Amino acid sequence: MTDLTDLGVAAIRDGIAAGTFTAVEVAEAFNANVAAAQEALNAFIVATPDKAIEAATAIDARRVKGEPLGKMGGVPIGMKDLFATTGVQTTAASHMLEGFVPQYESTVSQKLWDAGAGMLGKLNLDQFAMGSSNETSYFGNVISPWKRNDGGNAALAPGGSSGGSSAAIAARLCPAATGTDTGGSIRQPAAFTGITGIKPTYGRCSRWGVVAFASSLDQAGPMARDVTDCAIMLEAMAGFDPKDSTSLDLPVPEWAAGLNADLSGKRVGIPREYRMDGMDADVAKSWDDGIAWLTDAGATIVDISLPHTKYALPAYYIIAPAEASSNLARYDGVRYGLRDLPEGSGLQDMYAATRAAGFGAEVKRRILIGTYVLSAGFYDAYYTQAQKVRALIARDFAEAFEQCDVILAPTAPSAAFALGDNTEDPLKMYLNDVFAVPASLAGLPAMSVPAGLNREGLPLGLQIIGRAFDEQGVLNAGLAIENRAGFTARPAKWW
């Protein structure tokens, strides 16, 4: 019999609907994989096997009654621990929120449950989603299931911040998971682990009930093993929410039904500024492969320019910390989360002690940067200048999209690095998001699809960036690559 944990979203949903297997059988199979891998991979902060069985039992009962099962009917998923889930601890991987049990459900997770999905558990991440390797979690590093083919045993980063999500999907602990992307946090981990993930247009998925990092950038999206599964799950997650002031009041397209890998008449832009000096040879080759695949799919390749590319990352590292310093001001030890009240101290001392104890080093670093760039006398030089540069970056994209329909680029400058490789120098870690951040600053839909393996046997991802609201164009180009890349590699099981 097929191993149910080898199946993706569509296959599980359709198999349950057809009666080939039950939702409970699927949930039990994934629950077993989650439990068996926890010690080695640390992908979950909390596993919720009972929740998965409960949701599956409800789906099986609905099927018996002949009721509709939903877009995600019977599919158990992992939930990044940034989404508030009623009655289940939600931490943002921070000591600050350890033990926080939401009394309400985030809009995105509620939509997924309404679509018939069940929850396997809350996935580990970089603390407050700040990181590119999952090494800033208070609950320990997530270990990638991938190993280099050099015979060594180096523990590799699953990417970040959605590193629990990427590791869990690659290791077959769940068929799909939620991610959030502020500056590459869906796409870079997807690339590092040989899976697929899409960040939709800013505003497609509600931010209500998602622990805030940088509100003008934060956007949820699906991570799964193929483009079709991402399209199905994105349909379930997206939609207007009056509780999010920047939610897009637009109908949700039927992206899965609209998938079409024939790119005849489409123009694919290749941004010359992304071909940087000293680019990794395997990354450059996978980019060339992508160009050949999209040409084969009928697209015309166009050379484009995004002149302000090199300024995207420094602008991001002003804007995101500035927003984070404001958003994280809410952690005061009064209303929820940790309180550290030194003996005999007053309110101000309690704030400072609580935030010293609750936040990790990277979170503190970003709050301090954000506080500095927003402080009197520096605001215009840093923050206003960064927001002007951001406007220029968005303009670059708008002008490029007069010449092309989608943009193809690498997702990350390298394959997964080893844990500890980039932790000494924060700047070196930040540079990992050099190709991902520009689309975030411009609010554009962007996805990563697996392109192949590098010489070390590790996955590389290709990134497709589309016009605002054109998730369909992005998914279609992603499907054209997927059909030609023939990516079937998976990590050999060692955990």
Next chain:
Amino acid sequence: MSVDTATVAKIAALARIKLSAGEVEAMVPELNGILAWVEQLGEVDVTGVEPMTAVIPNTLRLRDDVIDADPLTGGGIRDKVLANAPAAEHGFFGVPKVIE
């Protein structure tokens, strides 16, 4: 622009994060490295460019001016609001003494 220990200590005080003298010392070169790197933004000619205020053009909505327009964000849920408070007392958030 670069920061010194006094500036880092001031920022930390503004951000309400207690840092030891050693932590302030360690943070100075880290912040200076990041600040020196972001300063390249000064090279960009932004003449006539308005700072971005909305990444996707959108209009802010007004909700109906009624009580509990959305039950999830409405009132009457005091116990839920207090459920995660570190020191809820008598239906209020408890804080240490604030009057000197």
